Structures are given as structure tokens and as C-alpha cells.
Amino acid sequence: MSNPGSGGDGEHVIFRQYLDAVGLQGLASAEAAGLHTSEWYALSLLSREGSLTPGELATRTGLTTGATTRLIDRLERAGYARRTPDPTDRRRVHVEPVPDALDRVEEVVGPARRRLAEVLAHYTPDQRALIFDYFARAAPAFRAATEEIRATAPPRRARRPG
Amino acid sequence: MSNPGSGGDGEHVIFRQYLDAVGLQGLASAEAAGLHTSEWYALSLLSREGSLTPGELATRTGLTTGATTRLIDRLERAGYARRTPDPTDRRRVHVEPVPDALDRVEEVVGPARRRLAEVLAHYTPDQRALIFDYFARAAPAFRAATEEIRATAPPRRARRPG
């Protein structure tokens, strides 16, 4: 069932191993940055959006507002994000990533970037361009897949009624 | 410092977003599979190695043997792995992934695979071949980067002297 084309079985494995490798690299990066996965995910959202309110962050991460408050606390304490008041609505708060922190994250990703640069060095400029074209197309595809997965399996862990 | 070539700044961003997207997809998959990151990482090791002893798993994950025992317990309870006795040395145990479980994991990765297939459909066979060549080369590179990161930043979290 999860074995689609009978022909490209090698591709199947290659793709899986590649996905694993990239994912694990991300985990290691998060860990090296001293962040847990929720925090890593939230920080990634923040860097792409620029700024979000705790409420928005809560809905985007699927956490409750309470848990999100704590998450922002940790992010803030670790120096990765900061709260800024909304000038018009004083109930609201904006959470934005601290630029230096993004640099730190970037630094953690450095090894991956360097290793990949070595790999890309084997290719011609045209080939490299194609691969980057793939990157640009694949990123939204993976984000869509993420949405799909999250939508399919709402429970965040083996459900325990309580 | 973390800004290497001054030329390919767009590539810089593209790569970063791509990495983020793939990584987050992996996180969502793990979560959908009901696994935490350590478990996901361990299971990935097990599927690549086929079988490992708790001790080996401990050194590979960087956890203590005690924590590894619990991790295997959870993995076993969730039906992703099983312990089998070593026939010659009865102190030892082998931990191997349950085939069905790997199918389940594969199923979780399904959305990503499908979305990516759509992306790849835009390319010619030659181009696809190139991209898969990239996959095959990049996976070990990312694994090496992971090792490098883990080696650089041993503490698993903001260290608190215990």
C-alpha cells in the first residue's frame, strides 16, 4: 500500500534516507541551539512571518494559549525572541525573533551548509541552478505536506483520555 | 561570518527555507507517528542498522543506558520495535524495528512523498535523475553535518550544573 510504483524502489529508499538525514540534521541543530522541537518550530514560524501575537502562534502551533505563553517565556529567556507591546491594543503583544538569535541559528546550520556546498561543487552551474530550482519548489511542497500531516493526525501523542 | 559568499544571497535564503520545510515536515511526521524526537531518531537508526543492542543505541544517541532502556520500553510499547534475546550471550538483547511499524512510518511520510512527486513531475527524466543523484549524495553529507553539530555542542540543553 505504501509501496507505490513497483519500478522505482531504489528511489523510494534513497528519498527516505535523504528525508531522514535532513530531518535528523534539523533535530541536531535545534538541540545544539538549546531548543526543543516546539520552540524550534515556533522560531521558524516567527522568522518567516516576522512577528506574531501569542494567540496567532497558539493556533499555528496547535498549542493552547497557556502553553504558548510558557513557550514564549522560554524563547525569550533563551534570547531568541522578545515581546513588544501593540501600540494600539494594549491587551495584545507581538512576538518577534531577535536578529542575533537568528544569526545563532544560522550558525548552527552552518555545517550543513558547508557540507552541502561540497556536494554541489561536483555539479556544473546549470546543474546547480536546477537543484536550487528544486529547492525553491520543494519547500512549499514540504510545507503543504506538513499541513496535511498535522491535519490528518491531530492528537499530539498516543491519545490518553483525560 | 555566517554569511559566506556575498554573491548567492538568494540561494542562502532558499536553502534555509528548504531546510526548515523539510525539517518541520519530519517533526510533523514524528508527531503524527506518536513519537518524540529521541524515539524518532532511535527508530531511524534502527531502520538503517537493522538491529542494535541497547548499549550501542545508548552510545549512538548519546543517552545513558538507563534512559535508553526507557526509550526502548516506549518504542516497544508503541509497537515500533521489539527486543530479541541474543542466542549466544544471554546478557545481551537486540532491538529491532517491527516491519509493520516501519510501514506506519512510511505511511506518515506519504504526503511528503506525494507532494514531492508532483514537484518532480515538472522535470524531465534526466533532470529527475540529477535530483536523485543529489539526494544520494546529500544524505551522507547531512549525516556528516549532524555528527559535526553533535560533536560541537555536546550539552543536550542549556547546561545546568548538576
Place this chain on the structure above:
DNA sequence: AACAGTATCTGCATACGTGCAGAGATTTGG
């Protein structure tokens, strides 16, 4: 047979992430 070495597992303690329910502050609408 005794002993040292090895592999795994078990209390115990701790920290942490999360949900839930409610409180506090603020805006919006009558």
C-alpha cells in the same frame, strides 16, 4: 568454584512541557 568484567534493567529524584481553568487587563458596544 570464585571473581572480575560486562550488559541490561530498576528505584529515586528532578526538570520540563502541556492542558485546564480562571484571573487580570483592555477594548468594544450599548
Place this chain on the structure above:
DNA sequence: CCAAATCTCTGCACGTATGCAGATACTGTT
């Protein structure tokens, strides 16, 4: 000006992941 709605934050409780140290079981050697 009062009431309802909105947004965020704060106890409280719970499960759990992890480390540490010791217990247990087994192997190999002398």
C-alpha cells in the same frame, strides 16, 4: 458608564523524559 467580549498570563496538576546510582544477570578467566 456598565457589560460583554477579547487577549494574555498565572496557579495547579499531570505525564514523561532523563540522569544517577545501584541491583541483577550473565560471561569468561584463573
